[in-house]
Amino acid sequence: MLNETSATEEVTVNFEYFKDLNSVVAFVGKIKVGALRIKPYKEGFQVDSVTVSPPYRQLGIGKEMYRVAFETLGSLYSDTYQTPDAKRIWDSFSHSGEAVKVGQRYKMI
Numbered sequence: 780m781l782n783e784t785s786a787t788e789e790v791t792v793n794f795e796y797f798k799d800l801n802s803v804v805a806f807v808g809k810i811k812v813g814a815l816r817i818k819p820y821k822e823g824f825q826v827d828s829v830t831v832s833p834p835y836r837q838l839g840i841g842k843e844m845y846r847v848a849f850e851t852l853g854s855l856y857s858d859t860y861q862t863p864d865a866k867r868i869w870d871s872f873s874h875s876g877e878a879v880k881v882g883q884r885y886k887m888i
Contacts, residue, residue, distance in 0.1 A: 792840055794847045801827075803844045803851070807835065815844035823854020825884075829865060842868055846877075849887040857885040 793806045801824075805813035813831040817824040826848070831840050845868065849855040857869050869885040872878035878885045 790835070790838065792835075792838070792843070794843060796847060796851045803847045805831070805835075805840050805844055813840045813844055815841070815848055817848055817852070817855070820856050821854070823856060824848065824852050825856045825858055826865070827858070842871070845872070845887070855887040856881075859883040 790807055792812065794803055795806065796803050801817050803815045803817075804811055811832075812835040813829070815829045816827045818827045819825075826845065829841055829844065841864070845855065857865065861869060869878060872887060873880060873885060876888075878887045
């Protein structure tokens with residue numbers, strides 16, 4: 780669960796891993812506000828795609844979905860190509876010590 784407070788309201792986000800969908804999904808109440816899809820890679824998984832609904836961006840929901848996937852599944856890698864937003868997230872994980880660069884990919888540790 781992630782609690783974020785803006786100037787006007789508090790938002791509580793819950794995260795759930797759906798094995799059958801290979802996805803971590805973020806919910807505000809019963810509303811889906813984000814999803815991180817994974818696919819098998821090496822001994823773990825690779826992030827395939829990430830989406831967060833525009834009104835819920837910049838609240839840390841994307842980063843938390845990566846963390847939930849890693850905590851739930853273990854080894855988590857980036858793809859060899861990252862969008863600018865995904866690259867910022869992986870760079871942030873790298874700077875905080877949560878990930879390392881492995882060739883053209885990042886790996887959460």
